[in-house]
Amino acid sequence: MILNADHPWVLVLLPLAVLPWLRSPHRRTAIGSIAVVPADRLSAWVRLGLRIAGMLAIALIILALSGPYHGGRLVSRIGTGAQLVLLLDRSGSMSDTFAGRTPEGAEESKASATKRLLRDFIGRRPHDLFGVAAFSTAPMLVLPLTDHQDAVLAAVNASDRRGLNFTNIARGLGMALSMFAADRPDEHHVILLVSDGGAVIDPHVQDQLRALFARYRADLYFLFLRTAGSKGLFDEPGPDENTPQAMPEHFLHRYFQTLGVPYHAFQAESPGQVEEAIRQIDALERYPITYTEHLPRRDLTGWAYALACPPLLLLLAAKLMEARVRVRPAATRPDRRVAA
Amino acid sequence: MTADIHYRPRGAVTGLRVGAHPSRQVGGMGTFRDLVPFAAHPDARRIDVRATALDPFDTTMVRRLRQRASIDVYALVDLSASLRYQGNAAKAALVGELCAALARSATRIGDRFGLIGCDAILRLDCFLPATARRGVAADVEMLLEPSRWVGAGAEGLLEAAPYLAGARKMVFLVSDFLLPLDLLRRVFESLALHDIVPVIIRDSTEGADLPEWGLLDLADLESGARRLVFMRPALKRRWLAEDAARQTALRQLAGQYGRTPVVVTDRLDLDDFSRGLLEA
Numbered sequence: 001m002i003l004n005a006d007h008p009w010v011l012v013l014l015p016l017a018v019l020p021w022l023r024s025p026h027r028r029t030a031i032g033s034i035a036v037v038p039a040d041r042l043s044a045w046v047r048l049g050l051r052i053a054g055m056l057a058i059a060l061i062i063l064a065l066s067g068p069y070h071g072g073r074l075v076s077r078i079g080t081g082a083q084l085v086l087l088l089d090r091s092g093s094m095s096d097t098f099a100g101r102t103p104e105g106a107e108e109s110k111a112s113a114t115k116r117l118l119r120d121f122i123g124r125r126p127h128d129l130f131g132v133a134a135f136s137t138a139p140m141l142v143l144p145l146t147d148h149q150d151a152v153l154a155a156v157n158a159s160d161r162r163g164l165n166f167t168n169i170a171r172g173l174g175m176a177l178s179m180f181a182a183d184r185p186d187e188h189h190v191i192l193l194v195s196d197g198g199a200v201i202d203p204h205v206q207d208q209l210r211a212l213f214a215r216y217r218a219d220l221y222f223l224f225l226r227t228a229g230s231k232g233l234f235d236e237p238g239p240d241e242n243t244p245q246a247m248p249e250h251f252l253h254r255y256f257q258t259l260g261v262p263y264h265a266f267q268a269e270s271p272g273q274v275e276e277a278i279r280q281i282d283a284l285e286r287y288p289i290t291y292t293e294h295l296p297r298r299d300l301t302g303w304a305y306a307l308a309c310p311p312l313l314l315l316l317a318a319k320l321m322e323a324r325v326r327v328r329p330a331a332t333r334p335d336r337r338v339a340a
Numbered sequence: 341m342t343a344d345i346h347y348r349p350r351g352a353v354t355g356l357r358v359g360a361h362p363s364r365q366v367g368g369m370g371t372f373r374d375l376v377p378f379a380a381h382p383d384a385r386r387i388d389v390r391a392t393a394l395d396p397f398d399t400t401m402v403r404r405l406r407q408r409a410s411i412d413v414y415a416l417v418d419l420s421a422s423l424r425y426q427g428n429a430a431k432a433a434l435v436g437e438l439c440a441a442l443a444r445s446a447t448r449i450g451d452r453f454g455l456i457g458c459d460a461i462l463r464l465d466c467f468l469p470a471t472a473r474r475g476v477a478a479d480v481e482m483l484l485e486p487s488r489w490v491g492a493g494a495e496g497l498l499e500a501a502p503y504l505a506g507a508r509k510m511v512f513l514v515s516d517f518l519l520p521l522d523l524l525r526r527v528f529e530s531l532a533l534h535d536i537v538p539v540i541i542r543d544s545t546e547g548a549d550l551p552e553w554g555l556l557d558l559a560d561l562e563s564g565a566r567r568l569v570f571m572r573p574a575l576k577r578r579w580l581a582e583d584a585a586r587q588t589a590l591r592q593l594a595g596q597y598g599r600t601p602v603v604v605t606d607r608l609d610l611d612d613f614s615r616g617l618l619e620a
Contacts, residue, residue: 026555026568029556029557030424032423032562033516033518034558036518037569038578040575042572043567046568322555325545327545328544328549
């Protein structure tokens with residue numbers, strides 16, 4: 001059993017427990033000479049008992065104030081999984097259906113479908129660390145890497161709100177990468193980029209991103225939600241549209257291939273395909289991962305207070321039992337002249 | 341007019357100064373003692389005409405009278421802090437009141453009054469040589485104000501003997517007598533020449549008025565030592581029995597050296613005190 005305390009510095013006060021041996025809490029009754037008091041064994045025991053009670057009460061209250069507990073360790077365990085950052089596109093088109101319309105009736109928008117499928121995905125990977133970032137015009141840090149699934153689910157739940165109409169993938173990727181630790185080769189980093197449109201990345205920024213990827217070594221999964229009628233990732237450009245501006249998705253795909261990290265692209269045109277893609281990702285990202293688990297701890301504060309209670313009651317009883325030498329008012333004193 | 345304390349020294353007073361107490365001194369004033377021939381006591385003022393006329397050998401007879409003399413009265417006061425006790429009355433105030441009354445009573449009948457205060461040493465700041473001055477009572481009151489009681493111990497009482505050298509004096513030993521009996525015996529021995537009157541200042545809260553039940557955290561006025569006592573009827577009985585035994589031992593000890601103690605409890609009644617002196 002390992003005892004521990006929330007505020008160990010409070011224990012500095014523990015020497016106060018000797019106070020009952022130095023000072024008396026009782027009302028002082030002056031007496032001419034203590035030598036006239038008969039020796040009394042019971043009084044000596046009461047004296048000792050009250051001092052010990054005072055000492056216990058002080059010590060236990062200080063102990064209780066320090067917030068003691070036992071157990072409650074962090075345990076490092078090895079499981080399978082990865083550190084995974086979900087980088088979600090929040091641009092306005094994500095609120096449309098795969099057909100490129102505003103959802104009506106039972107139709108599901110791209111964002112809602114993604115949300116639903118990601119929730120399942122998260123639920124299947126209990127030991128992963130998830131982070132969530134979103135981007136439209138500017139990147140938003142939604143949730144740093146954490147093992148609290150509730151928080152991750154809540155962050156994903158909030159991801160289908162309407163966003164702005166611009167897609168700034170480069171800065172989103174930068175933010176996603178910045179969530180990882182650069183100096184941990186034992187960790188496996190994954191970025192799951194969910195977007196329904198490409199964007200042109202400035203060549204200058206391209207180099208910066210490449211350097212960042214080299215530094216953080218993150219696998220990149222690009223889940224492209226293709227809207228009906230738009231250009232796909234894998235479509236070869238025709239001769240007159242061979243520019244990033246004309247086919248941003250394709251050129252993005254080509255750029256990602258040159259990053260030098262494991263890169264997989266999935267193109268989904270319906271919720272079913274999204275599910276298939278996510279299932280593949282789930283299967284691919286199985287690496288040993290060190291995760292920490294909180295063992296529940298037992299709070300002993302209540303016990304300390306409870307144990308301090310009987311000595312306190314004893315002291316209270318002693319205080320209430322204090323006697324006082326009663327001084328008679330002058331009028332009631334026997335007048336010895338009359339008596340004599 | 342406040343009452344006086346009436347005291348009578350034991351035995352004949354040896355002093356030469358005329359005063360109020362019977363003495364061995366033969367003189368021209370006082371009560372009749374005997375008739376002696378004029379040659380033996382040539383005091384022409386006291387020639388007894390009747391005795392001279394009746395004398396078969398025609399010897400001139402002179403009346404000799406018992407001269408009344410004065411005595412020095414000293415109050416030897418224990419200035420230890422235990423007399424700061426405050427119960428039904430403040431003991432220190434009682435002592436001051438008593439000594440002032442003694443000083444007044446003594447000087448009124450022509451005796452001289454002196455004061456010696458002692459704690460662990462003889463306290464020269466509280467020493468007043470015997471004087472017949474009428475205002476001495478006021479001085480005594482000033483000297484015995486309650487702030488004087490600060491010392492611990494009463495060994496200074498042993499140093500008082502040299503200050504009391506000479507003729508037999510009347511010494512009121514005023515204390516609460518919460519002293520070791522051994523020390524008291526030595527004090528009595530050192531003062532054995534004198535007429536010692538122990539005056540015990542007591543308070544009923546130290547004995548009969550103690551609570552029957554409860555916790556008392558007692559603090560010694562001299563040493564400051566604390567002791568928690570769980571009072572209950574059995575302990576109170578034992579306490580009172582021990583106290584009574586101690587008082588008996590005190591009476592026996594004092595009796596061996598002259599007088600039994602006079603006890604002042606809670607209040608000072610001068611008539612009562614005078615009666616106690618006569619009984620002592």
